[in-house]
Amino acid sequence: MSAPLLAVDDLVIEFDTQAGRRRVVDGVSFGVAEGEVLGILGESGSGKTMSTLAVLGLVAGNPGVMGGSIKVFDDGQPRELLEGLGRVIKRRGDKPARKNDRRWQRLVFRRMKPLWGRVMTAVFQNPRHSLDPLMTVGAQVEESVRLAEPALSKAEVGARAVDWLARVQMTDPSRVHGSYAHELSGGMCQRAMIAVALARRPRLLIADEPTTGLDTTVRAEIVALFKELLADRGRSMLYISHDIREVLYLADRVIVMRHGRIVEEATAADLKAGVGRRDPYTASLLAAAELPVGQQGAA
Ligand SMILES: Nc1ncnc2c1ncn2[C@@H]1O[C@H](COP(=O)(O)OP(=O)(O)O)[C@@H](O)[C@H]1O
Ligand SMILES: [Mg+2]
Numbered sequence: 001m002s003a004p005l006l007a008v009d010d011l012v013i014e015f016d017t018q019a020g021r022r023r024v025v026d027g028v029s030f031g032v033a034e035g036e037v038l039g040i041l042g043e044s045g046s047g048k049t050m051s052t053l054a055v056l057g058l059v060a061g062n063p064g065v066m067g068g069s070i071k072v073f074d075d076g077q078p079r080e081l082l083e084g085l086g087r088v089i090k091r092r093g094d095k096p097a098r099k100n101d102r103r104w105q106r107l108v109f110r111r112m113k114p115l116w117g118r119v120m121t122a123v124f125q126n127p128r129h130s131l132d133p134l135m136t137v138g139a140q141v142e143e144s145v146r147l148a149e150p151a152l153s154k155a156e157v158g159a160r161a162v163d164w165l166a167r168v169q170m171t172d173p174s175r176v177h178g179s180y181a182h183e184l185s186g187g188m189c190q191r192a193m194i195a196v197a198l199a200r201r202p203r204l205l206i207a208d209e210p211t212t213g214l215d216t217t218v219r220a221e222i223v224a225l226f227k228e229l230l231a232d233r234g235r236s237m238l239y240i241s242h243d244i245r246e247v248l249y250l251a252d253r254v255i256v257m258r259h260g261r262i263v264e265e266a267t268a269a270d271l272k273a274g275v276g277r278r279d280p281y282t283a284s285l286l287a288a289a290e291l292p293v294g295q296q297g298a299a
Contacts (some may be wrong), residue, residue, distance in 0.1 A: 004073055005204055005236050006032040006055065006120075013050045013260075015061055016246075021096045024157035025050050025219055026260040027068075032204060035234030039251030039268065041285070043051070047260040048240045052206055056122055057081060059110035063099040072204075081111060117147060120204040121197045125212040126187035131181040137192045138177030141165060144199035164195040169225055186220035191225065198229065208240045219246075226250055244289045248272055256282045270294075282296055 012026035023046040032038045040048050053059045055070055066089065070081040084107055088100040090105025124130055132140055141161040145152065152160065158177075165173035168191040181189055190210060197205060207226065211219035223246050228239065230250065241247050247254055248268050256264035256279065264282040269275075271282075283293045 002034040002036065002208060003076060004031055004071075005034050005036075006073070006238070007069075007071040007078075008051070008055065009069040009071075011051060011054055011070065012066045013047070013054060014062065014063050014066045021063075024260050025054070026217075027258070028260070028262055030255050030262065030265075032236055032238055034203075035236055035254065037230060037235075037237045037239055037251045039051070039247035039254040040238065041242070041254055041290060042257035043245045046257040048242075048257055052122070052208055052238060052240055055081070055208060056116070056120065056206065057108040060105075062101045063097070064101065064104075066099065069165055072115060072119060074115065074203075078133070079115075081108075083111075096290040100282065102283060103272055117144070117200040119202060120206060121200050121202040122206040122208060123190070123193050123197050123210045126156075126208045127210075128181050130193050131189055133181050136178050136180055137165070137184070137195075138162070138179075140196050141177070141192070141199050144196050148199060148201045153230045157295075161195075161199070164199045165192070167191070167229070168195045168198075169228075170195075185218075186214050187221060190214065190218075191223055194225065194229070196223075204236045204238065206238045206240075209242070211241070211246065223249060244285045244291070248291075256285070 008031065009029045011025055011028045012023065014021055014023050019121035028051050030038060042048050043173045050059060054065050059065050065082065065085065068082060071078045072081060088104045089097050091097045131137065138161050140155050141164050145157050145160045162177050165176050170176045170188065170191055176188065184192065211222050214222060227250060229235065239247060239250050248271055251268045253267050254271060255262050258281050264279040266276060272291065277295045278293060280296055283296045286293045
């Protein structure tokens with residue numbers, strides 16, 4: 001059993017809407033071990049993005065994160081990312097609990113700053129919007145390289161950046177190095193974003209629907225790129241998608257979310273082979289993808 005890298009326990013995220021308070025993540029627990037790929041699968045609105053943004057300390061909006069524990073293991077040392085949450089939440093009678101969100105955001109920022117990039121980093125959908133439009137792609141990869149390897153000379157940083165662009169399989173990495181996001185296709189922007197993320201050498205890469213919005217053939221290429229990058233070295237990844245085939249192809253273990261809860265947790269191998277009992281919702285996803293469903297019902 002490899003060492004844990006991330007442990008999320010009983011996470012609760014709520015938002016106030018016109019219809020009252022809504023719990024969008026309702027007691028979610030999951031973990032990622034060193035060198036493991038955890039897939040999070042679920043339909044749109046099931047709470048996948050909110051759960052992963054909480055891990056990154058990026059849930060914006062009030063009240064947002066309202067309970068649970070998120071531990072990140074930095075060189076084996078657990079750090080509780082939600083420490084102090086109880087102190088900013090006020091409960092009064094049977095009214096919905098209130099949270100001092102400004103205080104919380106300040107606390108989270110201070111705590112997360114040394115972890116962002118180095119311990120975990122993320123790739124989102126809409127890569128064009130994740131890249132800085134006013135900086136060349138190369139300059140953005142170089143920034144990551146410099147932060148990860150501060151001892152390198154200017155020339156070495158440049159060479160390393162081109163190297164990263166080659167590793168994400170850009171056909172002409174030197175040209176891309178000098179290009180701006182608007183000069184690249186959507187697929188190339190996502191490759192560039194992956195290079196920017198990986199050049200930081202994070203312990204955990206979080207990819208939230210990184211292929212959504214890309215053309216079908218480009219999607220397949222990006223998924224293949226992730227597969228190749230994972231084979232490269234034991235990389236830990238949290239891969240979020242609504243596409244069961246992508247998740248089963250990349251992940252070692254899969255959790256299935258629905259309406260803010262986890263309805264299923266299984267190894268990708270068991271899911272692919274139709275081994276074990278499946279929650280009816282997972283079974284419907286497998287059936288829709290023409291995969292073996294196995295037995296249905298509670299384990
Ligand atoms: N700021 C917000 N205020 C109210 N509801 C929100 C807010 N952000 C997200 N939600 C709701 O939270 C639910 C979960 O969203 P999300 O985690 O983005 O789903 P997924 O990534 O699985 O598609 C959705 O129903 C969404 O509408
Ligand atoms: Mg999402």
